[in-house]
Amino acid sequence: MDSMEPQNESDAPGGLLLLGANGAILHAPTFFRRALYLDNREAPSFFHLCDPTDPPYLSLHRIFRHPYGATEYHLRVQGRFGSSKGFRYWPLEQSDKPGSDTVAFYIVDDSAILQHHDWDYRRLRREILNDVKESLSNHFKTRLATLQLLAETLRDAPEIAAESAPRIMGAVDKLKKSVNQVMTGIDDIESPTDYQDSPVRLTDLAGVVGTWGNSGVSVHCQVNGVSPSTLIPASSIERIVLPIVENAVEASPKGSTVEVIIDEVDDRFAHFRIIDQGEGMNDRVKERAGDPFFTTRTNHLGLGLAHTREAIRDAGGEWNIESKARKGTEVTLLLPITTSSQLFR
Numbered sequence: 001m002d003s004m005e006p007q008n009e010s011d012a013p014g015g016l017l018l019l020g021a022n023g024a025i026l027h028a029p030t031f032f033r034r035a036l037y038l039d040n041r042e043a044p045s046f047f048h049l050c051d052p053t054d055p056p057y058l059s060l061h062r063i064f065r066h067p068y069g070a071t072e073y074h075l076r077v078q079g080r081f082g083s084s085k086g087f088r089y090w091p092l093e094q095s096d097k098p099g100s101d102t103v104a105f106y107i108v109d110d111s112a113i114l115q116h117h118d119w120d121y122r123r124l125r126r127e128i129l130n131d132v133k134e135s136l137s138n139h140f141k142t143r144l145a146t147l148q149l150l151a152e153t154l155r156d157a158p159e160i161a162a163e164s165a166p167r168i169m170g171a172v173d174k175l176k177k178s179v180n181q182v183m184t185g186i187d188d189i190e191s192p193t194d195y196q197d198s199p200v201r202l203t204d205l206a207g208v209v210g211t212w213g214n215s216g217v218s219v220h221c222q223v224n225g226v227s228p229s230t231l232i233p234a235s236s237i238e239r240i241v242l243p244i245v246e247n248a249v250e251a252s253p254k255g256s257t258v259e260v261i262i263d264e265v266d267d268r269f270a271h272f273r274i275i276d277q278g279e280g281m282n283d284r285v286k287e288r289a290g291d292p293f294f295t296t297r298t299n300h301l302g303l304g305l306a307h308t309r310e311a312i313r314d315a316g317g318e319w320n321i322e323s324k325a326r327k328g329t330e331v332t333l334l335l336p337i338t339t340s341s342q343l344f345r
Contacts, residue, residue, distance in 0.1 A: 013031065015030075018103070019103045035077050035109075072089075073090070074087070090106050199231035199232060217258060218257045230270070244274050253277065259276075
């Protein structure tokens with residue numbers, strides 16, 4: 001293909017593409033020839049380079065018309081393994097053409113831009129996958145916390161096995177259902193409803209809540225003045241207390257302790273105080289703490305406290321957040337309690 005060899009051509013990212021009769025390639029820039037291996041393959045015409053049966057080949061990606069009238073064509077090199085190649089080209093005016101038998105285009109190497117876009121796409125996909133992973137992790141962690149809570153309660157109070165066993169089996173079925181949905185996308189396990197708000201003893205929570213820390217942050221739970229017969233719906237612990245404690249643990253510096261203080265108050269309410277030593281929140285963040293999709297942390301969807309606020313409303317409880325920047329946060333909860341195990345059946 002001696003006719004294609006340029007005169008004094010460098011590796012510039014732009015150059016002339018000259019086509020003769022029937023699309024014969026008379027001249028092409030170095031980057032174009034390299035991307036399509038023109039020095040090592042038979043390409044009798046430009047149109048032959050668009051044949052997908054002989055890769056690498058060219059495909060039209062898009063056509064862009066500039067406001068001042070020029071039309072810009074974008075091509076991509078397909079069937080090339082390992083890197084993204086692409087070009088932009090413009091037809092030259094008749095007066096700029098070197099001869100009446102040729103058609104001239106100015107063509108630019110867009111490979112670097114395409115690769116940048118590909119990496120942006122990969123980064124965005126990675127961030128989405130991390131968000132999904134975080135959400136699934138929190139979802140399954142909540143389910144497993146339910147089983148842990150019930151197991152701890154059953155260990156410390158075996159006499160309530162009869163009322164706890166249905167809830168344990170129901171929690172296992174719910175976890176299996178969640179795993180099945182993730183793996184197959186099919187919701188084929190009916191979720192039992194008769195155990196949803198089975199109560200647990202408020203006095204049993206100290207040992208359970210105390211296990212919710214991690215290797216860097218511990219959780220200390222103190223129960224004061226609570227009657228052994230006082231019960232609270234397990235759903236209130238799962239949907240309200242657990243997410244708030246987890247949020248406090250994540251916000252706390254390593255080596256610190258999250259304090260959870262539980263008191264029984266009049267009018268059949270339990271009083272929870274969750275205190276952390278984290279960075280705290282300014283007024284703007286505190287006002288939006290329960291808004292859906294609002295978060296100050298990466299790899300989070302901002303739905304945790306929004307779900308918690310909804311659960312508090314459904315339970316008939318109240319909450320209050322006291323926080324100052326760099327001085328920690330204290331969340332106060334008032335949640336309904338009872339002494340009747342049948343009330344939540």
